[in-house]
Amino acid sequence: MYSITELAKLSGVTTRTLRYYDSIDLLKPAYIEDNGYRYYSEKELDRLQQILFYKQFNLPLDEIKSVLSNDSDCIIESLSNHFDKLLEQKKQLDTLILSLDKTIKYHKGEINMTNDEKFEAFKQQQIKTNQEKYGEELLQKYDTKEIETYESNWMNLSQHDFSDSQEAEKRLFDSLNKLEQEEITDTSHPLAEEAFLAHKKWLSIVSPFYSSVYHQQMLDMYLADGRFTSYYTKHISKNSLVFFKEIVYYYTLNK
DSSP, X not given: XXXXXXXXXXXXXXXXXXXXXXXXXXXXXXXXXXXXOEEEOHHHHHHHHHHHHHHHXXXXXXXXXXXHTSOHHHHHHHHHHHHHHXXXXXXXXXXXXXXXXXHHHHHTTSSOXXXXXXXXXXXXXXXXXXXXXXXXXXXXXXXXXXXXXXXXXXXXXXXXXXXXXXXXXXXXXXXXXXXXXXXXXXXXXXXXXXXXXXXXXXXXXXXXXXXXXXXXXXXXXXXXXXXXXXXXXXTSOHHHHHHHHHHHHHHHHHO
């Protein structure tokens, strides 16, 4: 048995926190003596370890409590899922560390570094981000082979193509912002065409395929899915994004 002080010292959790966990029925002591002293067994120690694991993933305490109320098989499955996520994060960190190590040696003149190597870690991170944010939607719209082709295409982008994709996106945002600033609502205006062509170029670079229908679907998704909308409205207004959908439909249907 462990007293509350001993458990606090062992786990790094304060006695105040342990008392709070008791008050919300997240971690009850094995028993409480008449004098109010709390004691914890190995069972409570294991439960506290699981609580701390889940806290590392920023789960609210009420959700942790709900997870731990499940049977042992569900808890094992949940912990295994988090373990897989940690392995993926470790893989990404290892890639970034290796890239940073190479970059330091490159700037010291100790090694040569290809342009592709300079951007590999960032392209891998972008694929991971897309999978986490949009994986379900992508699987609904495209089959696994198409998604794998897209990811392979992205990873194999040359430094030149990678830079071109960023420049195309910048031209897109600049054109749309100018359209709004000048209060232009004509989809056939040269700035509107510039925005369309910039986005078309971006899609043509980062995707292994392009079609007018695909272009339209992307704009539909930008407005229908809050995560896409949130990304674009960091660079342009919501009104500009709505207008851009009109622009894309105008040029894909009439050109």
